[in-house]
Amino acid sequence: xxxAIKPSKxxxxxxxxxxxxxFVFTVFFPLLAAIFxxxxxxxxxxxxxxxxxxxxxxxxxxxxxxxxFGNNIYLVVACLVGQIGIAFILVLFVNSKLAVTKGIxxxxxxxxxxISAVCVGxxxxxxxxxxxxxxxxxxxxxxxxxxxxxxxxxxxxIMLYVSIPLIWQYIGYYMVILFSAIAGIxxxxxxxxxxxxxxxxxTAIHITLPMIRNTMLxxxxxxxAGNMKAFDNIYTMTKGGPGTASMVMAMYGxxxxxxxxxxxxxxxxxxxxxxxxxxxxxxxxxxxxxxxKRMED
Amino acid sequence: xxVTNKTAASNFTPAGRSSSKTPGxxxxxxFINLVxxxxxxxxxxxxxxxxxxxxxxxxxxxxxxxxxxKEPNLVNYQRILTNPDYHLAESMMNSVRTTMISIILxxxxxxxxxxxxxxxxxxxxxxxxxxxxxxxxxxxxxxxVPIYVVFTNTGISDKWFTxxxxxxxxxxxxxxxxxxxxxKGIPVSLEEAAAIDxxxxxxxxxxxxxxxxxxxxxxVAIIQIFSCWNEFSFALVLIxxxxxxxxxxxxTQFKGQFASDYPKQMxxxxxxxxxxxxxxxxxxxxxIKGMVAGAVKG
Numbered sequence: 396x397x398x399a400i401k402p403s404k405x406x407x408x409x410x411x412x413x414x415x416x417x418f419v420f421t422v423f424f425p426l427l428a429a430i431f432x433x434x435x436x437x438x439x440x441x442x443x444x445x446x447x448x449x450x451x452x453x454x455x456x457x458x459x460x461x462x463x464f465g466n467n468i469y470l471v472v473a474c475l476v477g478q479i480g481i482a483f484i485l486v487l488f489v490n491s492k493l494a495v496t497k498g499i500x501x502x503x504x505x506x507x508x509x510i511s512a513v514c515v516g517x518x519x520x521x522x523x524x525x526x527x528x529x530x531x532x533x534x535x536x537x538x539x540x541x542x543x544x545x546x547x548x549x550x551x552x553i554m555l556y557v558s559i560p561l562i563w564q565y566i567g568y569y570m571v572i573l574f575s576a577i578a579g580i581x582x583x584x585x586x587x588x589x590x591x592x593x594x595x596x597x598t599a600i601h602i603t604l605p606m607i608r609n610t611m612l613x614x615x616x617x618x619x620a621g622n623m624k625a626f627d628n629i630y631t632m633t634k635g636g637p638g639t640a641s642m643v644m645a646m647y648g649x650x651x652x653x654x655x656x657x658x659x660x661x662x663x664x665x666x667x668x669x670x671x672x673x674x675x676x677x678x679x680x681x682x683x684x685x686x687x688k689r690m691e692d
Numbered sequence: 693x694x695v696t697n698k699t700a701a702s703n704f705t706p707a708g709r710s711s712s713k714t715p716g717x718x719x720x721x722x723f724i725n726l727v728x729x730x731x732x733x734x735x736x737x738x739x740x741x742x743x744x745x746x747x748x749x750x751x752x753x754x755x756x757x758x759x760x761x762k763e764p765n766l767v768n769y770q771r772i773l774t775n776p777d778y779h780l781a782e783s784m785m786n787s788v789r790t791t792m793i794s795i796i797l798x799x800x801x802x803x804x805x806x807x808x809x810x811x812x813x814x815x816x817x818x819x820x821x822x823x824x825x826x827x828x829x830x831x832x833x834x835x836x837v838p839i840y841v842v843f844t845n846t847g848i849s850d851k852w853f854t855x856x857x858x859x860x861x862x863x864x865x866x867x868x869x870x871x872x873x874x875x876k877g878i879p880v881s882l883e884e885a886a887a888i889d890x891x892x893x894x895x896x897x898x899x900x901x902x903x904x905x906x907x908x909x910x911x912v913a914i915i916q917i918f919s920c921w922n923e924f925s926f927a928l929v930l931i932x933x934x935x936x937x938x939x940x941x942x943x944t945q946f947k948g949q950f951a952s953d954y955p956k957q958m959x960x961x962x963x964x965x966x967x968x969x970x971x972x973x974x975x976x977x978x979x980i981k982g983m984v985a986g987a988v989k990g
Contacts, residue, residue, distance in 0.1 A: 410808060504735050631944060
């Protein structure tokens, strides 16, 4: 702490006034407001009627909300495996002595994560389109027109199809994070492993993975947090459809609040999203810590 | 870059040791590079495909969706940019303004708050630190509805400055923690020496510390440029006036309007992506480094 200059209380107050006011007004105040309104029956009109915990009882029995929660979990799992898993394998490839032109993969691979989720959603809508889509064009040109379908109408597999764009967009992002972590490992460790006769797979599992454990944890946390708030992609591609097949929590909250104008119940959903997201993020952190501790023992 | 030098150096030694190339090794080289190139090409393919397809007209595109245009023309761009009903140029201006003001405010506020939390001892220091830390943990999409309610009730929704509030507030925590961590690495003796020379708190803050913090402030700005330019959900909820739409919002409307006219959609997307794409391919080294630093340290 700085002892030499002690700015007056007034100076600190003036400097901090704007950031803190803006922050409290946009983050904490709405949160309290959501909790308050969630106890009311309110259809966005002038009348609000207090109805106790009726909204929460409804939320608890709302099959669509829990389905949306399940879909968020699906996205989390799919992206953990798809984004971080594939990224890790690709990084091992880039880092291996056999790869040439390493820099270009970094530049190209990272690119999708800089464009907006709306653009990614639009691009993939074009890929999936039944008439003018690349995917059906590809299937036809390799001689399998019978596999063509209206991809985004396939209720049974829709979650798989909407998670592919998400995975695709962020593989490069995690690749770059993991790459910089691996570059920080002392190269001598790899050399002595090679001299000891460890093959690439053994080196990856027993040396690389434990050495970048902390970065891996950061990636996992980012991935979980990112997918609990999935919205933009889903909104652009399916709006939660067909039916409610690809509904996620944020999308459901949006539909209830801004299409059905049920603000009271929408507020209860918001509180639900808040609590469930924190539980999933916190719970997964605890699990990972436990698991890695056991690994150390 | 130190990173690439290091890997290049480590490549050199083992390759020198085993100079003989067995068929298995050649197969390995082909396989690994093939996989990497397929991945890289899928990442860049949409950009290329949209680039040349946007030069086609709807009719020629629908006849052959992947072929190169035989008579490339800029009709789509011309129509999009000259027809005032599309609001695309207007939404670009809105996005540029919102992004620029947000970045300036985020950088300035993160710098001030980060520095004060790192160096000045006062009663509310730890509570404030915890408050911003909590801000980082709050799932922001649970705030969509409540922010709409609060902003509508206070009459500040659907204004040109509306989006500055969420963008600055959600950008602040990460910026503050990056600055706070960075300032810890600056020796306090510097400020003490400045104080002895008669420098005031504000003078030290702006003229001595700020220049030193430039690298981290650039990082903060880089991270936020992308998230502000691409932000969609709060714009969707808070902005109803078509003249105030930001780019992602305008694009979703465009998609609804021209559902079957892909070349036009592509041209619109490319126009709105242009600033980001140019920025990215000019400064990708620094951008990647900044984003990684933000992810790992923040």
